[in-house]
Amino acid sequence: MNSHRNIAIVGSGFIGLAHALMAREAGYSVTVFERHGRPLGASIRNFGTIWPVGCVPGPEREQALFGARYWRELAAKTGIWHDPRGSLGVAHRDSAWQVLQEAAANGAGEGYALLGREEILREFPAVNPDGLRGGLRGTPELVLHTPTAIPALIDHLRALGVVFHFGTPVVRVLDENALETSLGERHAFDHLLIAAGEEMRLLFPRELAAAEIVPCRLQMMRSVPQPAGFDLGAVLVGDLTLGHYPAFRDCPSLPALQAEIRAEFHDETRWGIHVIAAQHHDRSITIGDSHEYGDDLDPGSYTAVDERILAALARFAKLADPRIATRWQGTYLKSTRGITQVVLHPRDNVTMVTAMGGLGMTLGWGLAKRTVDHWKTLDT
Numbered sequence: 001m002n003s004h005r006n007i008a009i010v011g012s013g014f015i016g017l018a019h020a021l022m023a024r025e026a027g028y029s030v031t032v033f034e035r036h037g038r039p040l041g042a043s044i045r046n047f048g049t050i051w052p053v054g055c056v057p058g059p060e061r062e063q064a065l066f067g068a069r070y071w072r073e074l075a076a077k078t079g080i081w082h083d084p085r086g087s088l089g090v091a092h093r094d095s096a097w098q099v100l101q102e103a104a105a106n107g108a109g110e111g112y113a114l115l116g117r118e119e120i121l122r123e124f125p126a127v128n129p130d131g132l133r134g135g136l137r138g139t140p141e142l143v144l145h146t147p148t149a150i151p152a153l154i155d156h157l158r159a160l161g162v163v164f165h166f167g168t169p170v171v172r173v174l175d176e177n178a179l180e181t182s183l184g185e186r187h188a189f190d191h192l193l194i195a196a197g198e199e200m201r202l203l204f205p206r207e208l209a210a211a212e213i214v215p216c217r218l219q220m221m222r223s224v225p226q227p228a229g230f231d232l233g234a235v236l237v238g239d240l241t242l243g244h245y246p247a248f249r250d251c252p253s254l255p256a257l258q259a260e261i262r263a264e265f266h267d268e269t270r271w272g273i274h275v276i277a278a279q280h281h282d283r284s285i286t287i288g289d290s291h292e293y294g295d296d297l298d299p300g301s302y303t304a305v306d307e308r309i310l311a312a313l314a315r316f317a318k319l320a321d322p323r324i325a326t327r328w329q330g331t332y333l334k335s336t337r338g339i340t341q342v343v344l345h346p347r348d349n350v351t352m353v354t355a356m357g358g359l360g361m362t363l364g365w366g367l368a369k370r371t372v373d374h375w376k377t378l379d380t
């Protein structure tokens with residue numbers, strides 16, 4: 001149908017790949033340009049959690065649920081490892097428990113239910129019983145292991161005929177609907193999608209600056225594989241997370257919870273620490289994170305921050321083997337205006353997707369579908 005129309009994509013992170021798949025399925029010819037020899041950006045540095053529970057109920061939650069369903073179907077079709085067993089947010093203080101109950105009453109939606117303390121301890125033995133009040137169980141969430149899922153998605157796209165040029169930075173977009181690589185090669189397109197992750201200074205830097213977005217760097221860790229039989233049972237989060245995602249912002253008790261956290265946890269507040277624990281197929285657990293905002297940050301990774309993250313984890317979950325196998329940093333762009341997905345059109349036929357914050361893996365499929373539907377409308 002659209003096979004005579006060319007889509008060029010800058011960036012082989014998840015946002016680029018999601019657009020590549022949606023465009024290929026719509027019949028477009030698709031070529032992806034990636035500056036590195038393989039994707040090394042946020043898409044392989046994250047938790048791999050697909051996280052509708054973090055999205056505000058309404059259109060954004062629907063988009064996230066679409067993303068979760070799409071990942072499940074794709075994983076079933078391609079064999080990409082995923083754990084479909086959802087999420088559990090646990091409350092270890094009254095104000096957090098109050099927020100979870102309000103979220104449930106405010107229409108957390110289908111797939112979400114409150115669990116009492118005893119039920120949690122029966123079903124999720126890794127949860128710390130000390131001070132446990134209750135929790136919010138979600139079934140739509142899932143976990144991927146993105147260092148393997150993203151390459152598997154690339155293999156799938158190659159099999160569908162998507163062409164990849166790795167080690168090929170795109171340095172310029174020309175007026176005549178063509179891009180130029182660092183080797184001076186030109187590639188014509190009908191539509192161009194730029195999903196360049198944290199790169200803000202190369203392609204359309206003025207438009208990016210005008211969009212008021214800021215880099216955010218996060219410290220992450222992965223535990224050693226846990227002993228056989230140790231099973232988190234779901235992605236676990238605790239009290240600190242409730243203030244982090246927009247989903248809980250309308251809960252009347254949230255300000256009280258945030259005030260308590262600010263008063264009690266200075267370093268956690270300063271470093272924007274909240275904690276997610278997500279277990280993978282090798283029984284290792286990805287743990288994070290902190291949030292440090294700004295351009296050109298010092299390269300250091302802070303031991304004190306990692307210690308705070310691990311202490312916060314221990315307040316709501318106990319690992320059988322707490323040793324850390326690997327630590328890394330990831331960066332995403334975030335809107336300073338509170339927009340969860342920033343889409344720019346610096347020129348006709350050029351779409352830039354940027355600043356998906358900490359929900360890009362969750363919202364990306366829905367956004368890619370929207371972009372490709374728009375291209376289809378233009379091309380009919």
Ligand SMILES: Cc1cc2nc3c(=O)[nH]c(=O)nc-3n(C[C@H](O)[C@H](O)[C@H](O)COP(=O)(O)OP(=O)(O)OC[C@H]3O[C@@H](n4cnc5c(N)ncnc54)[C@H](O)[C@@H]3O)c2cc1C
Binds near residue numbers: 039
């Ligand atoms: C630590 C961390 C944890 C996160 N956890 C989650 C989570 O659990 N759930 C969730 O939904 N989201 C999460 N996110 C957010 C999510 O990972 C991002 O929103 C998403 O991966 C962004 O994808 P992307 O393709 O835009 O960027 P990236 O993955 O960074 O990819 C951009 C690619 O573009 C390439 N590129 C840049 N410039 C050029 C150029 N000029 N020419 C060619 N190639 C270029 C880069 O090399 C890179 O490979 C997390 C992010 C981080 C950093």
